[in-house]
Amino acid sequence: MGLRLVLVTGRTLEQAAGMHKGKCSEEYRAAVSRGEIAPENLAALSLAEGGAALLRTEHGTAEVRLFSADLPAGLLFLPLGPFANTLVGDETEGTGMPSFKGIPVEVELL
Amino acid sequence: MTERTEHVTCTFCGCLCDDITVEHEDGRISSVSRACPNGRAHFLDYAPAPRLPRIRGEEASWEEALAEATRILNAARSPLLYGLSSASTEAIRKAVSLADRLGAFVDSTSSVCHGPTGLAMQAVGEPTCTLGEVRSRADLLLFWGCNPAASHPRHFARYSTTAKGRFVPEGRKGRTVIFVDVRLTPGARSADLFLRVDPGCDFEVLTTLRALVREKPLREQEGVCLGGVSLGVLRDVATRLKSCRYGVAFMGMGLTMTRGRDVNVAELFRLVAELNTYTRFSVIPMRGHGNVTGADQVLTWQSGFPFAVSYARGYPRYGPGEFTAVDLLRRGDADAALILASDPAAHFPSRAAARLASIPTVVLDPEESLTARGATVWLPTGKAGIDVPGSAYRMDGVPLRLRPFLAPRRPSDEEILGRLLEEVTP
Numbered sequence: 416m417g418l419r420l421v422l423v424t425g426r427t428l429e430q431a432a433g434m435h436k437g438k439c440s441e442e443y444r445a446a447v448s449r450g451e452i453a454p455e456n457l458a459a460l461s462l463a464e465g466g467a468a469l470l471r472t473e474h475g476t477a478e479v480r481l482f483s484a485d486l487p488a489g490l491l492f493l494p495l496g497p498f499a500n501t502l503v504g505d506e507t508e509g510t511g512m513p514s515f516k517g518i519p520v521e522v523e524l525l
Numbered sequence: 526m527t528e529r530t531e532h533v534t535c536t537f538c539g540c541l542c543d544d545i546t547v548e549h550e551d552g553r554i555s556s557v558s559r560a561c562p563n564g565r566a567h568f569l570d571y572a573p574a575p576r577l578p579r580i581r582g583e584e585a586s587w588e589e590a591l592a593e594a595t596r597i598l599n600a601a602r603s604p605l606l607y608g609l610s611s612a613s614t615e616a617i618r619k620a621v622s623l624a625d626r627l628g629a630f631v632d633s634t635s636s637v638c639h640g641p642t643g644l645a646m647q648a649v650g651e652p653t654c655t656l657g658e659v660r661s662r663a664d665l666l667l668f669w670g671c672n673p674a675a676s677h678p679r680h681f682a683r684y685s686t687t688a689k690g691r692f693v694p695e696g697r698k699g700r701t702v703i704f705v706d707v708r709l710t711p712g713a714r715s716a717d718l719f720l721r722v723d724p725g726c727d728f729e730v731l732t733t734l735r736a737l738v739r740e741k742p743l744r745e746q747e748g749v750c751l752g753g754v755s756l757g758v759l760r761d762v763a764t765r766l767k768s769c770r771y772g773v774a775f776m777g778m779g780l781t782m783t784r785g786r787d788v789n790v791a792e793l794f795r796l797v798a799e800l801n802t803y804t805r806f807s808v809i810p811m812r813g814h815g816n817v818t819g820a821d822q823v824l825t826w827q828s829g830f831p832f833a834v835s836y837a838r839g840y841p842r843y844g845p846g847e848f849t850a851v852d853l854l855r856r857g858d859a860d861a862a863l864i865l866a867s868d869p870a871a872h873f874p875s876r877a878a879a880r881l882a883s884i885p886t887v888v889l890d891p892e893e894s895l896t897a898r899g900a901t902v903w904l905p906t907g908k909a910g911i912d913v914p915g916s917a918y919r920m921d922g923v924p925l926r927l928r929p930f931l932a933p934r935r936p937s938d939e940e941i942l943g944r945l946l947e948e949v950t951p
Contacts, residue, residue, distance in 0.1 A: 435566030511636035511849025
């Protein structure tokens with residue numbers, strides 16, 4: 416059983432910069448596979464800064480690198496992009512908008 | 526010889542900063558000043574040299590590519606036109622006409638951005654103002670669920686927190702800045718007050734704030750913290766909101782992409798409307814793509830609805846959750862797609878993106894995006910505001926004429942869509 420957190424996706428300057436270099440560029444891949452969690456959550460996983468982890472939601476999985484950040488415990492931030500997209504469902508509850516934020520996610524060590 | 530053009534408009538985001546200076550030589554952009562990192566890349570990473578279209582990855586002539594695009598659209602029983610938001614207003618108008626002629630679905634990136642804001646506007650109304658008024662008059666700024674430091678980096682300096690305006694000559698010192706979010710974003714660090722809301726609890730906090738503004742008797746229960754914020758803090762915020770001279774709320778994806786979606790936004794709009802009983806207050810959605818506001822405007826003036834429109838019955842019908850792109854793809858209702866100036870392959874949930882990859886697609890995009898790479902036909906058009914003309918709507922609904930500074934060497938989206946409009950059969 417991994418650590419259960421809440422996934423929030425969003426924009427970052429690095430994600431936008433990587434996007435301009437091209438979505439097949441290494442800069443973009445590095446920017447959108449960079450997850451952030453609270454230091455205590457990183458410690459609970461016994462994971463070093465930038466360590467690889469598997470994220471699992473009911474919609475899919477993604478391998479990312481995790482870094483500590485000034486976030487409340489229990490929250491995982493991942494920039495929008497192809498890695499986050501595998502974790503997001505396509506149900507829109509009648510609005511057209513999928514839930515890109517507030518998704519239960521389980522973090523496992525690789 | 527290097528040429529210098531001033532007052533160029535950047536169309537990367539909804540701020541539409543129109544004070545950019547660009548230096549260019551022999552049709553190449555060599556330097557950009559005043560732009561944010563996103564804006565600099567918008568200009569410097571664009572190679573305006575003509576490119577040939579691609580059909581299934583192979584280079585083809587423009588005539589061959591347009592013939593194949595026409596064949597795809599004519600063969601489809603239920604085509605989807607999607608994107609629009611980074612194209613010029615004039616190109617969007619042509620795209621909507623094309624959807625009308627084809628009996629197609631037409632949806633913009635609004636549906637995975639501020640679509641829920643559109644629903645809230647229809648439910649509550651939009652107490653709005655221009656960014657010029659914000660700069661000149663606002664002494665209280667409330668940012669809810671948005672991160673301008675990453676998405677709209679020059680918003681603070683040009684329009685809001687640090688801008689010096691006619692009635693706010695001290696700039697930042699003359700404004701109270703409140704941020705509400707689930708995390709302390711870079712922009713929130715400079716706020717006078719930061720409220721950390723529990724994920725998915727914005728509606729509860731907004732409802733409580735509305736009750737406090739209307740002075741409803743609420744009883745504090747020890748240890749109870751609504752959505753992560755104490756009643757005492759919310760009382761303080763309610764007092765500040767009511768006592769400011771001119772308040773403006775800015776809201777983003779923190780409200781539209783999370784549990785509650787349009788209901789969250791409607792609650793914020795109600796709060797803003799009610800605050801006008803006590804003072805002057807407005808709200809402006811932080812629009813992402815450079816002309817996403819234009820996409821809403823054009824679709825509304827042409828069809829009556831801002832997004833999620835079906836022309837399948839020969840007249841426009843509105844259906845968020847039904848005619849929105851992700852829903853159409855999930856159900857397998859679209860059998861071909863024309864994508865204009867957006868990259869759903871990179872930004873849709875994977876299952877919707879996979880479905881898009883399984884149907885024939887015609888993509889109009891200056892860049893070879895992920896969607897363009899997988900397209901049946903990719904048409905590399907020019908970029909509005911750089912090498913092709915047009916206009917765009919700023920996030921506050923103000924339309925701006927773009928001033929291209931390079932000679933056009935690629936066709937415009939408007940031109941290509943005009944050709945398709947002539948070629949397709951109704």
